[in-house]
Amino acid sequence: MTEAQSPEPEAQRPLSEAIATTVAEVSGLDTDAVSTARQRQDSLTKPRGSLGVLEDISVQLSGLAGSCPPPLPDKATIAVFAADHGVHAQGVTPWPQEVTAQMVGNFLAGGAVINAIAAEVNARVVIIDIGVAAELDDHPMLLAHKVRAGTADMTETAAMSRAEVIQAVETGISVARRLVSDGAQCLVTGDMGIANTTASAALIAVFTGTDPALVTGRGTGIDTATLDTKVEVIRRALALHQPDPGDPIGVLSAVGGLEHAGLTGFLLGAAALRIPVILDGVIAAAAALCAHALAADSVAAMIAGHRSTEPGSQIALQHLGLRALVDLDLRLGEGSGGALALPLVRSAARVLREVASFDSAGVVDKEQHQ
Amino acid sequence: MTEAQSPEPEAQRPLSEAIATTVAEVSGLDTDAVSTARQRQDSLTKPRGSLGVLEDISVQLSGLAGSCPPPLPDKATIAVFAADHGVHAQGVTPWPQEVTAQMVGNFLAGGAVINAIAAEVNARVVIIDIGVAAELDDHPMLLAHKVRAGTADMTETAAMSRAEVIQAVETGISVARRLVSDGAQCLVTGDMGIANTTASAALIAVFTGTDPALVTGRGTGIDTATLDTKVEVIRRALALHQPDPGDPIGVLSAVGGLEHAGLTGFLLGAAALRIPVILDGVIAAAAALCAHALAADSVAAMIAGHRSTEPGSQIALQHLGLRALVDLDLRLGEGSGGALALPLVRSAARVLREVASFDSAGVVDKEQHQ
Numbered sequence: 001m002t003e004a005q006s007p008e009p010e011a012q013r014p015l016s017e018a019i020a021t022t023v024a025e026v027s028g029l030d031t032d033a034v035s036t037a038r039q040r041q042d043s044l045t046k047p048r049g050s051l052g053v054l055e056d057i058s059v060q061l062s063g064l065a066g067s068c069p070p071p072l073p074d075k076a077t078i079a080v081f082a083a084d085h086g087v088h089a090q091g092v093t094p095w096p097q098e099v100t101a102q103m104v105g106n107f108l109a110g111g112a113v114i115n116a117i118a119a120e121v122n123a124r125v126v127i128i129d130i131g132v133a134a135e136l137d138d139h140p141m142l143l144a145h146k147v148r149a150g151t152a153d154m155t156e157t158a159a160m161s162r163a164e165v166i167q168a169v170e171t172g173i174s175v176a177r178r179l180v181s182d183g184a185q186c187l188v189t190g191d192m193g194i195a196n197t198t199a200s201a202a203l204i205a206v207f208t209g210t211d212p213a214l215v216t217g218r219g220t221g222i223d224t225a226t227l228d229t230k231v232e233v234i235r236r237a238l239a240l241h242q243p244d245p246g247d248p249i250g251v252l253s254a255v256g257g258l259e260h261a262g263l264t265g266f267l268l269g270a271a272a273l274r275i276p277v278i279l280d281g282v283i284a285a286a287a288a289l290c291a292h293a294l295a296a297d298s299v300a301a302m303i304a305g306h307r308s309t310e311p312g313s314q315i316a317l318q319h320l321g322l323r324a325l326v327d328l329d330l331r332l333g334e335g336s337g338g339a340l341a342l343p344l345v346r347s348a349a350r351v352l353r354e355v356a357s358f359d360s361a362g363v364v365d366k367e368q369h370q
Numbered sequence: 371m372t373e374a375q376s377p378e379p380e381a382q383r384p385l386s387e388a389i390a391t392t393v394a395e396v397s398g399l400d401t402d403a404v405s406t407a408r409q410r411q412d413s414l415t416k417p418r419g420s421l422g423v424l425e426d427i428s429v430q431l432s433g434l435a436g437s438c439p440p441p442l443p444d445k446a447t448i449a450v451f452a453a454d455h456g457v458h459a460q461g462v463t464p465w466p467q468e469v470t471a472q473m474v475g476n477f478l479a480g481g482a483v484i485n486a487i488a489a490e491v492n493a494r495v496v497i498i499d500i501g502v503a504a505e506l507d508d509h510p511m512l513l514a515h516k517v518r519a520g521t522a523d524m525t526e527t528a529a530m531s532r533a534e535v536i537q538a539v540e541t542g543i544s545v546a547r548r549l550v551s552d553g554a555q556c557l558v559t560g561d562m563g564i565a566n567t568t569a570s571a572a573l574i575a576v577f578t579g580t581d582p583a584l585v586t587g588r589g590t591g592i593d594t595a596t597l598d599t600k601v602e603v604i605r606r607a608l609a610l611h612q613p614d615p616g617d618p619i620g621v622l623s624a625v626g627g628l629e630h631a632g633l634t635g636f637l638l639g640a641a642a643l644r645i646p647v648i649l650d651g652v653i654a655a656a657a658a659l660c661a662h663a664l665a666a667d668s669v670a671a672m673i674a675g676h677r678s679t680e681p682g683s684q685i686a687l688q689h690l691g692l693r694a695l696v697d698l699d700l701r702l703g704e705g706s707g708g709a710l711a712l713p714l715v716r717s718a719a720r721v722l723r724e725v726a727s728f729d730s731a732g733v734v735d736k737e738q739h740q
Contacts, residue, residue: 045476046483047590051706052679052699095736102733106415111726113416119724120717220417220736309422327697328714329422336421343713344698347490354489356481363472366464366590 025272029063037062057348073186080190083131083258084150101134131258172265190335200286202255207289215312248293263287271298280338281308285316306337395642399433407432443556450560453501453628454520471504501628542635560705570656572625577659585682618663633657641668650708651678655686676707
């Protein structure tokens with residue numbers, strides 16, 4: 001049992017051993033390394049603060065690694081958690097559910113956007129079947145960890161059982177551990193699941209205490225009537241389950257998706273290993289709220305890759321105190337926005353590692369000069 | 371003589387043969403390739419429009435190349451135009467003027483931020499001495515094209531003669547041509563010059579018709595008293611010269627910098643060769659206004675790499691109809707923000723080249739399904 005659990009309702013609902021152990025391993029940034037990194041940034045041959053947000057990222061990477069400069073996160077892996085959603089039956093999206101499995105096939109064949117971007121930014125892609133509602137053939141890029149073949153319809157019953165949530169979270173933890181032991185120095189979240197912006201909006205509404213209408217968006221591009229349906233569906237589900245944000249496993253069970261539960265574990269695993277993890281869009285932001293609810297310090301490992309057009313994304317990131325790196329009106333998912341942020345994160349680390357100081361380069365420092 | 375010149379005052383002030391020839395070669399996007407690229411984007415296995423601004427960039431790259439998909443701009447060169455400014459004498463910055471030459475030395479030694487970022491994004495860096503107020507030793511990365519050893523003080527006299535502007539613009543054109551003949555498939559603007567945000571603000575004020583107080587910023591980080599001085603200096607220079615935005619060579623002569631003139635030619639050269647050119651910050655944005663004034667269609671080749679914290683940057687980009695890709699509170703220059711945008715531009719091209727269509731991947735298309 002961790003301290004975080006004891007005063008909360010969660011205390012009566014023990015986490016599994018694997019999750020509790022991981023949560024206990026999560027801690028915040030190393031303050032000495034943070035301080036050293038800030039000082040080093042200020043000694044480099046550039047006006048102080050002139051690299052803006054990249055300076056903050058470099059300091060975070062140092063504090064996470066506990067060393068300044070931090071390691072260069074050259075080897076990166078994008079983990080695309082794929083799952084289906086029972087709430088699809090409520091007409092929240094015009095895309096048929098079988099597109100989830102079809103897109104997984106597209107990822108494995110190398111034909112999707114995430115494959116193209118991953119090739120550009122030199123990252124590995126793995127797909128985790130954590131809940132696709134179809135049988136998937138074996139493939140070297142596919143990690144077969146199906147917990148169940150899609151969630152149940154959250155408007156009728158809990159999306160999944162607490163035991164299934166725990167299994168999916170444990171899967172996410174073990175995926176993070178495996179990818180890091182395979183050599184990944186940086187992880188990126190990805191997701192695929194038709195209707196998963198509906199579950200994301202429900203999770204964000206619960207954890208941030210925001211009205212569903214304010215956190216629900218058009219996802220991959222729905223019309224106003226479907227958007228109205230989507231908000232109404234979320235309202236009904238929340239009214240049915242009355243999820244308690246102090247019980248994150250219960251929230252995931254009521255209105256989450258299997259990929260949200262898997263990503264929650266993935267984020268906790270990355271944080272426990274002190275490996276930076278770049279969040280993609282609104283699905284990752286929803287999972288990040290779950291991870292934060294289980295272990296607040298897990299945010300120390302998180303970097304917001306991009307600002308999705310989904311309104312819930314920004315509300316969730318604000319709640320977590322994260323600023324998105326890429327802001328290009330993306331709303332694709334798959335990990336695309338997170339992957340696009342990789343060169344920015346690597347550049348931030350590289351500046352702290354490679355740039356000369358005023359002293360070493362023989363450049364006059366304004367601050368000394370004045 | 372091009373059409374653009376005939377009705378303008380510029381008609382009485384002929385450009386050099388080299389500049390006029392380049393201006394005549396500049397034309398807008400190929401509308402057939404633009405249309406093909408839009409259709410192709412809509413056929414790819416992703417929701418239509420879900421890649422936001424990257425879709426627009428991919429379409430621009432196609433229209434510029436006159437082919438869809440466009441070439442992948444793997445080989446990129448960052449051209450850092452370095453020069454000094456006579457207006458430095460007016461106390462517009464706390465940095466001593468010799469920092470320009472010292473930072474050029476830092477670039478050549480590989481110790482600056484632009485070197486670190488260029489290494490990360492796999493780009494070549496060249497430095498062009500177009501007007502540094504110091505003797506610089508030969509170096510393989512340095513192109514020696516000094517037009518004069520810094521400009522004159524714009525508050526007392528013209529910053530440079532028209533002949534010097536023309537020589538600097540021609541230099542920029544020839545640098546673009548040389549880098550492209552060396553293999554560059556994409557160019558990035560860079561700059562180094564203590565006090566060059568003052569000249570940039572003056573140019574932006576003239577070309578956009580904006581009050582100097584609204585386009586002048588803190589540059590590398592000046593205090594409020596220095597900012598007030600900077601605005602007043604620009605007001606005095608504009609009152610003295612009364613520059614005519616219809617005569618861009620005259621504007622550059624009155625209040626520009628040698629790097630602005632060089633970058634103007636560089637942008638025109640890239641546009642004439644139909645090679646994409648990524649703008650860095652406010653110095654590039656000011657030069658882009660000059661290039662636009664000489665050849666409006668040159669904007670077709672330009673991609674705004676980032677949104678600088680300098681207020682003039684955003685005003686200039688709006689005037690040109692460009693949206694910045696990276697928005698991370700950067701205010702360094704050197705080409706840093708432009709270089710950081712390279713992976714985004716390459717990803718945009720790669721998506722159009724490599725992603726499967728709904729038909730080829732066997733994925734159900736929502737638009738067909740409905």
